[in-house]
Amino acid sequence: GQQVMQIPQYQHVQEGEDFTTYCNSSTTLSNIQWYKQRPGGHPVFLIQLVKSGEVKKQKRLTFQFGEAKKNSSLHITATQTTDVGTYFCAGHGSGNTGKLIFGQGTTLQVKP
Amino acid sequence: GAVVSQHPSRVICKSGTSVKIECRSLDFQATTMFWYRQFPKQSLMLMATSNEGSKATYEQGVEKDKFLINHASLTLSTLTVTSAHPEDSSFYICSAPRQGLPVMRQYFGPGTRLTVT
Numbered sequence: 001g002q003q004v005m006q007i008p009q010y011q012h013v014q015e016g017e018d019f020t021t022y023c024n025s026s027t028t029l030s031n032i033q034w035y036k037q038r039p040g041g042h043p044v045f046l047i048q049l050v051k052s053g054e055v056k057k058q059k060r061l062t063f064q065f066g067e068a069k070k071n072s073s074l075h076i077t078a079t080q081t082t083d084v085g086t087y088f089c090a091g092h093g094s095g096n097t098g099k100l101i102f103g104q105g106t107t108l109q110v111k112p
Numbered sequence: 113g114a115v116v117s118q119h120p121s122r123v124i125c126k127s128g129t130s131v132k133i134e135c136r137s138l139d140f141q142a143t144t145m146f147w148y149r150q151f152p153k154q155s156l157m158l159m160a161t162s163n164e165g166s167k168a169t170y171e172q173g174v175e176k177d178k179f180l181i182n183h184a185s186l187t188l189s190t191l192t193v194t195s196a197h198p199e200d201s202s203f204y205i206c207s208a209p210r211q212g213l214p215v216m217r218q219y220f221g222p223g224t225r226l227t228v229t
Binding site for chain 2: 033035041042043044045048088090092099100101102103104105107
């Protein structure tokens with residue numbers, strides 16, 4: 001079945017350093033979504049990417065969707081302690097069912 | 113924005129008892145809802161797709177008779193963990209997709225933390 005792989009699993013950075021998490025799908029995705037989950041919380045939608053090669057920015061966060069629509073990345077510039085949490089990518093399964101296949105997530109720790 | 117609620121937020125039960133978790137879409141209708149389970153430091157694992165007016169679709173390896181799903185209305189889905197055991201202790205999260213432009217987006221409930229003693 002469809003799989004979404006995400007690396008790294010954990011990342012510890014010093015505040016101010018950059019951070020990147022990578023997502024790869026075993027199949028071509030119609031779109032990819034990114035979520036952030038704070039410790040003890042639930043996933044919160046960040047963004048969705050639809051077009052091949054698309055790049056979107058949200059302040060210090062930059063999201064990219066690969067040309068082949070099988071990979072994606074999230075880059076955070078100059079991390080802050082508020083960036084702490086687990087970042088998940090998720091791709092939709094085949095058909096328009098709304099079913100999401102989540103990557104394993106990357107947990108970011110930021111040392112002040 | 114769209115809101116999904118879940119009740120209860122936390123529950124502690126004894127082994128062998130059943131627990132019902134409710135998931136409600138508060139300001140939109142959801143013919144489909146999804147139930148996930150998340151163990152500590154792990155990702156969300158899709159358990160089943162709840163379909164309004166019809167049977168739920170379970171993912172491979174998820175026991176239908178143990179995790180009963182009922183989608184009684186366009187705004188309510190329930191997950192009942194029957195004969196719960198300590199290994200069922202987990203964080204259960206529901207989500208409801210809402211069609212937006214250009215694609216469908218998921219709205220997650222706040223989750224239910226189940227502890228089986």
